[in-house]
Amino acid sequence: MQLNDKIKNLEPYEPERGNFPIRLDANESFLPLPEKMQQRLAKVLSSLPLRRYPDPLAEEVCCKFADFYGISPSLVCAGNGSDELISVLCGSFTKKGDRVVVIEPDFSMYRFYTSLAECEVVSLQKGQDMRIDPDQVIQTVRENGAKMLLFSNPCNPTSLGLSREEVRRILRGVGDTLVVLDEAYMDFWDQSLLGETDKFDHLVILRTCSKMLGLAGLRLGFAVAQKPLIRALRACKSPYNVGMLTQAAGAAVLSETAFLEEARRKILNARDELYTGIKALERPGVLQVFPTCTNFVFCRLADSLRVFEFLKQKGILIRRIGKDLRITAGTKEENALLLRELQNALEAQTV
């Protein structure tokens, strides 16, 4: 048996292994669920009829999600992480040979799933400043007759964001091309279009519980769009895509609005602390820090590989993307250690 050309050289996704006391590499939340909430969850989970299949439409958790964000649950579809929803959108909402525009660097799974779907990836490359020019995006989509445009806002990895008005401009400019707007990090910023899906019938917004909501291990994400798109998404996904434990735990945590607002505030404080600390180390030609509207800081280094390895040896794992480093905000102690060792790494560089 021969694997086909498109998959024969693929490797399973494997995050960096090893025992790192400080992991600031995956943009997760550093906040554990409070003890009381864990106990409440344990009670809820232990009473579930696990011999049954879960609700295929995950209605309760979709309602809690919709309540939390102030939108209608009829516009929501749940996924096994937003990653699954990206996979379904790329795999089922396109046809072989369709052109799909991505704006790179961006979340790497867009390119991956688009290629698996045998679409042609049209990559609009960001410039040195990593900014997105809405008019250039519109032009690229139009010139290529693209069927889909996928991008994250705010962006992983650049940590930069487009304003609501800039995204609206893109939506108005691309005609009826399907726009997948991945707002995985929008809980850390205030330019969401979640409340505007009624104005755009070619828009799907993705959200995740893996970042501000602190539930990366649950695997829970959501798509928000007008009813015909949500219907199609529900029809294309696997029927029981979100497990019963995930649905119940997600619903319970999404009801804890006070806890979640507090989590947002704490993560933003940690992010500001990290950003200010790294900014203080900025030096032309050595380290450049980008503004951030996410829970991580993106910086460009003259010698990113050496700094990355230096930190690894100190037990601190961050993410290296070519010349650039992406560092997730951690606890006060984690951020302080990171900053100390980053400074040591930079000093060692100039000696």
Ligand code: PMP
């Ligand atoms: N979109 C973006 C922009 C992300 O950074 C990530 C995770 N790093 C995802 C989607 C996937 O999130 P999930 O855990 O919901 O699959």
